[in-house]
Amino acid sequence: MSMAVKCVELCKTYRQGDAEIKALDHLSLEIENGGFVCLSSPSGGGKTTLLNTIGGLDKPDSGEVWIAGKRIDQSSKSELAELRLRQIGFVFQAYNLIPVLSAQENVEFVMQLQGVGDAERGEKSQEVLKEVGLVGLENRRPAEMSGGQQQRVAVARAVVSRPALVLADEPTANLDSKAADSLMDLFTELNERHGTTFIIATHDQRVMAHVPRLVKMLDGRIVDDIQQQAN
Amino acid sequence: MKTLAILGKLAWRNLWRNRRRTFIMLAAVAIGIWAMIFMTALTQGMVNEMVKDGVSALPGYVQVHQPDYLDDPNINNLIPTPDSEIAARFGSAGLVQWASRIKVPAVLSSERETRGVTLLGIDPGQEHGMTFIHEDNIDGRFLADAADDGIVIGRNLAKTLDTGVGKRVVIMSQDLANNIADRGFRVIGLFGADMQSYEDTYVFVGKSTLQRLLDVGDRVTEIAVMGDDYRNVGPLVDKVKALTGDNVVVQPWTELDPYLGTMLKVMDGFVLVWVIVIFLALSFGLVNTLVMAVFERVREIGLMLALGMKPMSILGQILIESMLLLLFGMLIGNGLAWLSINPLQAGIDISFVGQGMEMFGASSVLIPQLRLQDVLLANGVVLLLGFLASLSPAWRASRYQPIEAITKVD
Structure with missing residues (x-):
């Protein structure tokens, strides 16, 4: 099976005063297309740095990052922006949505940047909003929606243009358990239906129990890579 | 997009x-x-x-002079074209307004005082709106026509010369043969002006009266032309040059009044x-x-x-x-x-x-x-x-x- 993501010997060190913090320490990881992986670690374990490096938001000090067979760790800002726009969907922990746009406009935002026509955009956004259970809330602004609804809009935006890869950083951190379960069910459904690769960084036990592959990290290293029966 | x-x-x-x-x-x-x-x-x-x-206080937007007149404004430096010819050319050129004048230095004497002045021989019919004199600011009357025998002087000058409306004054200047040309005039009006220097400097007589006094025939020293856009006088200068030929100087108001x-x-x-x-x-x-x-x-x-x-x-x-x-x-x-x-x-x-x-x-x-x-x-x-x-x-x-x-x- 071809690889959606391949990381080779990634190193990333941050300085905090005189101290050096190894966020990634010779980390190597492969994730196949259609994979559903959870990165877990205690705070400061390096999962968010790894997620950002895979997403082209951060650059490693050394090592290689390959996305869909293309090396990206030496790409320019502009190439990385294009990669994020065309191939990667992001779901962040918070501040996921653009406050001045409605739910539907937020979902259409990436497609608009991609140059998708009005009719196609409208059709796809309606379809995906229905898929994430937000019919009737299309015209609401983020401030008029609950945290769970906002995360659903962010998920809808992340998957609407059918990216090969969706990266989610602590997507359930601000959600109650019901909303978190519902969001994970949605991820699973989208993964199974569209074959989208999901990589989720979390330390939420409910999320960890939900995925078929759990990668445990500590101090920038992978300490365990578990294939498990998802709940 | x-x-x-x-x-x-x-x-x-x-x-x-x-x-x-x-x-x-x-x-x-x-x-x-x-x-x-x-x-x-x-x-x-x-x-x-x-x-x-x-510009409406005499200069106009554009003026025409004989080239030497600019350095030496005396009666010998007349515009070569006769006034009647000027009238024929300018009158049919579609200009906003124009006036031809004689403007020379002169000495004005009353019974008591004498002062140097600028003597203007004008046709009042041509000058309406082209001088600083307003009809409602005259004691007595203004010149009736180019052949008027009276003289109009400034109020302040009249005060200096201790003269007034109805009194006689003597104008003395120089004719074409460099002889003294003098003549007595009766003061028919005293004008007031915004600028006191105008009242002290300028005196007005009929154009043909002055032509006879200075023996210049049908000639003048100055043509003033009004336009409709003082910021854009270039086209007017060109038009006037075309009317006058090359043996005169045509100047816009910006050159005539550099201060302004x-x-x-x-x-x-x-x-x-x-x-x-x-x-x-x-x-x-x-x-x-x-x-x-x-x-x-x-x-x-x-x-x-x-x-x-x-x-x-x-x-x-x-x-x-x-x-x-x-x-x-x-x-x-x-x-x-x-x-x-x-x-x-x-x-x-x-x-x-x-x-x-x-x-x-x-x-x-x-x-x-x-x-x-x-x-x-x-x-x-x-x-x-x-x-x-x-x-x-x-x-x-x-x-x-x-x-x-x-x-x-x-």
Whole structure:
């Protein structure tokens, strides 16, 4: 099976005063297309740095990052922006949505940047909003929606243009358990239906129990890579 | 095009996110533009009156002389073309107004005093509106025609010479043969003028009367021509040159009255300086507003960059926001300027400072002049400099690292 993501010997060190913090320490990881992986670690374990490096938001000090067979760790800002726009969907922990746009406009935002026509955009956004259970809330602004609804809009935006890869950083951190379960069910459904690769960084036990592959990290290293029966 | 549409939408909505701040900035831009246009209109109105009064106080927009007359204004330096020929050519040329004159230095004596004066032989029918004399400001009467035998002098000169209406004075000048030419005239009128020096310097007699006295036949020393746009006298100069030929000098008013010409240029420069000074005050508010708007949206900008928006699009969004703010402010400011200037077209009475203004040759009624180029200048300066001032915050926003911006803590 071809690889959606391949990381080779990634190193990333941050300085905090005189101290050096190894966020990634010779980390190597492969994730196949259609994979559903959870990165877990205690705070400061390096999962968010790894997620950002895979997403082209951060650059490693050394090592290689390959996305869909293309090396990206030496790409320019502009190439990385294009990669994020065309191939990667992001779901962040918070501040996921653009406050001045409605739910539907937020979902259409990436497609608009991609140059998708009005009719196609409208059709796809309606379809995906229905898929994430937000019919009737299309015209609401983020401030008029609950945290769970906002995360659903962010998920809808992340998957609407059918990216090969969706990266989610602590997507359930601000959600109650019901909303978190519902969001994970949605991820699973989208993964199974569209074959989208999901990589989720979390330390939420409910999320960890939900995925078929759990990668445990500590101090920038992978300490365990578990294939498990998802709940 | 689609990117531009989303940038426009984002810019527009972001503009109204902090309504109070936007309204304050809109008010600042509008008042700034209004002040620029209104003050410029007042200044231009004052300049307009000064120039119009100046050029209609004898010079006209364009004058014609024999070349040597400029250095030596004596009767030997006559315009070669006979006055009747001048009348035939100029009369059929479609000019706004013109007058031919004899203007020579002379000595005016009363029974008690003698003074050097500038003697003007005129045809009153040609001169209406081309001299500083107003019919309602004459004691006695003005010249009836070119053959009138009377003389009109200034009130102040009459006082100096201890003469008056009905009394006799003697004019002494030089004829074509360099002989003394003198003649007694009865004073038929005393004129008043805004400038006391006019009252002291100029005396008026009939043109043909003076031609006979100086023995110059049908000749004159000066032709003055009025036009309809004192700022653009080039075409009028060309037209008059075509009528007169090469053996005379044709000069625009800016050369004849360098003080007034320089004043016009200085005022035009002042308008630009004024517009820029107001803008500089305005720009602090504008830049501050944009910096705050960017600072408040760091995480949002980071999110957009993370989602794949190009840094140039972020730059474009902030610039569009700034331009929208300026354009709306300008629209309101232009409206206010029109609303405040239009009712003042009858003129503003500034007679309480009138005497001071007259020293500069300005009228005691100020009519604001709204010129399209001044409006365009004020708007152009605000738009251009506003764009330049917005570049810095916009550039800063476009340079954010997405991950640093998105994780920024308040």
